[in-house]
Amino acid sequence: MEPIIQINNVKKYFGTMEALRGVSLDVNKGEVVVIIGPSGSGKSTFLRCINRLEEYDEGSIIVDGIPLDSTQHINQVRTEVGMVFQQFNLFPHLTVLENVTLAQKVVRGRDKAEAERVATQLLEKVGIPEKAHAHPGQLSGGQQQRVAIARALAMNPKIMLFDEPTSALDPEMIQEVLDVMLTLAKEGMTMVVVSHEMGFARAAANRAILMDNGLIVEEASPEVLFSNPKEERTKAFLSKVL
């Protein structure tokens, strides 16, 4: 079967700085890939290229058979790819329920009742059905991030991208978000996760990747990458984080 995400030799420049220097990666359906690396290594930029929030200068990306080459295709891919951000980015002027239903209505064209049924179900899944009518500002960080996951899932994405989903959270709230992500992984969701949560990577990931300086340095199963890496760069990085 052909990989659901095919990334071929992607390069990206910020002015004269090369942020991505030719990154290639295939992700199979149902696979969970975790990307780690020092800040400025290009891992977030790379993730954001997959739904074209970041434009790349060279190379090609094909998601679920659709190449990211025109506005129409990009919007089509974005409806199939959910994204969760470090800063949650919930819409503060809408209630939790409205956050989860808005895109269903305006993008998917679902009616109000259907959208609310889906939203209620997902809010139960992420464990905060009672907050449906609260505004994001009244929620804790962990709760906000779980709403953000529900919001992305409401579009029935085939792929979920997570950009450091727990980095902005207080330590005691990290686990509740990771639990939701673990459930998703078990259900067979295709996931690409930028995160330094080794516990999550060991429990859920099929593959772990170390990026540095705009390149993939090493790619292996999480057990191998975290315990027995081949590359010196990986060893040096892990010695600092662990």
Next chain:
Amino acid sequence: MTDENNPLIPPMNARQTGAAESKDGFDRWWILVAIVAAIILLLVFMKPDPYQRMILFVRDGVMVTLTVTVSSFLLVMVLGLFAALGRLSKNPVISTLASVYVEVVRGVPLLVQIFAWYFAFPSIVQGIGDKFHIPAFQDYLANPVGMAILGLTFCYGAYMSEIYRAGIQSISRGQMEAARSLGMTHFQAMRYIIIPQAVRVILPPVGNEFVSILKDSSLVSAVAVADITRRGREFISTNFIPLEGWMLVALLYLLMTLFASRIVTWIERKTRITR
């Protein structure tokens, strides 16, 4: 002159909820509005001469002031939006034109601008008429109220554009990204996510602009517009009562500006976002 740290726009969470707000949500500054209204009524009934006579004399001036203010304000809202979108445009010609407009207008006193519209603009039109033999242009005479509205609009449009621009830019990039990542088009993201939030941010400064226009509209009395200030001056100079006269003019302005401020606060409170 840049407005990178626009003092008009406090961060959303730091916005003062107003010390004068009581527990039941009643805005206690309404009491001041009532006091000013009561003083005016008291003066009119207790001392009809000169106050009642003067009120009747400047009555039409109040209508002129309100007409000039409201018309200018509505036009300013439109012009300001275009100027703001122009400044934010990726097209360098458009953004330069918009920026030059804003910078030039903000560098010239409003009174001088109003004089220019009333005295200089007609002679430009007449000059063009003479050159190209267009009778309608040759006979052009400035309409005082029209030129007053034009002058206020042109000037305040520049200030308003900065408010709009700051409002749109105050919404974090993440909001647009989140909307786009859900598959919304740029237009949908603006319509459902960015503009509803930006409107709430700019509401207080936009309300302040209305009050400022109301006050600065008194400058148009210098170009033969019979507003409150001009009618008041006429009454005062024929009756020789500067103290009572200017006090009443001030009270009338105060009543209108305080009332407008309360309305702004009321709208602001209705649309507040919990963060």
